[in-house]
Amino acid sequence: MRVRGRKRKRKLSPLLSGIHKSTKVLPDATVVLNSKGEMEWGNIVARGMLGLERKRDRGRMIDELITNQAFQNYYSAGDFSHPLNITSPVNDDIRLEIRIVPYGKVKYLLQARDITRLRQLETVRRDFVANVSHEMRTPLTVIHGYLETMGESEGEDLAPWQNIITQMRQQTGRLQRIVEDLLLLSRLESPGQEDGLQAPVDVPMLLEFVRDEALSLSKGEHSITTDIDETIKLQGSASELESIFSNLVFNAVRYTPAGGRIRLRWWSSKRGPCFLVKDTGIGIEAEHIPRLAERFYRVDVGRSRKSGGTGLGLAIVKHALTRHGSQLKIESEPGKGSSFRCCFPPSRLSK
Ligand code: ADP
Numbered sequence: 001m002r003v004r005g006r007k008r009k010r011k012l013s014p015l016l017s018g019i020h021k022s023t024k025v026l027p028d029a030t031v032v033l034n035s036k037g038e039m040e041w042g043n044i045v046a047r048g049m050l051g052l053e054r055k056r057d058r059g060r061m062i063d064e065l066i067t068n069q070a071f072q073n074y075y076s077a078g079d080f081s082h083p084l085n086i087t088s089p090v091n092d093d094i095r096l097e098i099r100i101v102p103y104g105k106v107k108y109l110l111q112a113r114d115i116t117r118l119r120q121l122e123t124v125r126r127d128f129v130a131n132v133s134h135e136m137r138t139p140l141t142v143i144h145g146y147l148e149t150m151g152e153s154e155g156e157d158l159a160p161w162q163n164i165i166t167q168m169r170q171q172t173g174r175l176q177r178i179v180e181d182l183l184l185l186s187r188l189e190s191p192g193q194e195d196g197l198q199a200p201v202d203v204p205m206l207l208e209f210v211r212d213e214a215l216s217l218s219k220g221e222h223s224i225t226t227d228i229d230e231t232i233k234l235q236g237s238a239s240e241l242e243s244i245f246s247n248l249v250f251n252a253v254r255y256t257p258a259g260g261r262i263r264l265r266w267w268s269s270k271r272g273p274c275f276l277v278k279d280t281g282i283g284i285e286a287e288h289i290p291r292l293a294e295r296f297y298r299v300d301v302g303r304s305r306k307s308g309g310t311g312l313g314l315a316i317v318k319h320a321l322t323r324h325g326s327q328l329k330i331e332s333e334p335g336k337g338s339s340f341r342c343c344f345p346p347s348r349l350s351k
Helices: 002-024 044-050 069-077 116-152 159-189 203-218 238-254 286-291 301-306 313-323
Strands: 029-033 039-042 084-087 095-103 107-114 199-201 223-228 233-236 261-269 272-279 328-333 337-343
Touching: 029 044, 039 044, 044 107, 069 084, 069 095, 116 159, 159 313, 199 238, 203 223, 203 233, 203 238, 203 261, 203 272, 233 238, 238 261, 238 272, 238 313, 238 337, 286 328, 313 328
Parallel strands: 223 261
Antiparallel strands: 029 039, 029 107, 084 095, 095 107, 199 233, 261 272, 272 337, 328 337
16 A cells, blocks of 8 residues: 555656646736635745735735735625726736636635736727827817808808708718717726716706707607606716716617607615616617627617717716616617616715
């Protein structure tokens, strides 16, 4: 038995040291935690990225070792279904994506990946879009302004051109709406723009206003009813909440043929205050629903353009909702209608 044992050991030890060596040089920081959350082992990268020393820190709780506030909230909440992004505790220039995965019976693997470059690329993309939109804004305003003056002119010389001028005005108007929506989106996406999300907002009043606008957009072709709890107000950004509600309600008008019904609801549910807009419009095929909030994703490009859409409305809604701790839930049946719902966390209720 001893001979066999020795043989087995001889066979296994190179395997074990091989595994050890490869985990040591993994490009991601890898840390093994026991069931209590104490560090058992960490590779070399964990030192550079997280400041963890295998020998020194063994047996210490991970939330004492990584003192970043966002990490501590994430760890104590215990929901590891999504990764967490934080700045490295040892180097402010490094951005990390942290994942915690349970394995074996009661162990956890904490992995940290360097996503600095990815973040930089995202910033470059965002800045580029914001800069292009900004640069286009002034020339477009000038062209649109002149076209408007020409359209209103009663002179004989321009009479044969009126049709063309009207079309040009419509197109520059469309471009202006796209530019404004792109600028709004890049503002919503920029990090560190959390100020202004805590003002008291009179949502019932806002919804009355959105309903009036929807009525004028509908030109009396739809029945628009409301069921609004006048007592529920929110903490948030009034302009972003207005964007959310108006985009959803105007879409309901634009994608519901004349004679259809639209219902707005604002009520207090178990999950918190909720908003719902339900229409009896054209509906959406199930395969499109997960992609609707992507920029410029439209089920029917022609229809969206004809009704004045930029293809950015739901992307704006999604971002603004995320900033308010909420998500969009879409249910729809082609030919029957759609409902768009969002619920806000009870902590956002305003007295
Ligand atoms: P758009 O400016 O094209 O309306 P949105 O981002 O607001 O852009 O919406 C994306 C797409 O989602 C629309 O083009 C349309 O196909 C679909 N959609 C949005 N709201 C509705 C609705 N209430 N009923 C049916 N389709 C809708």
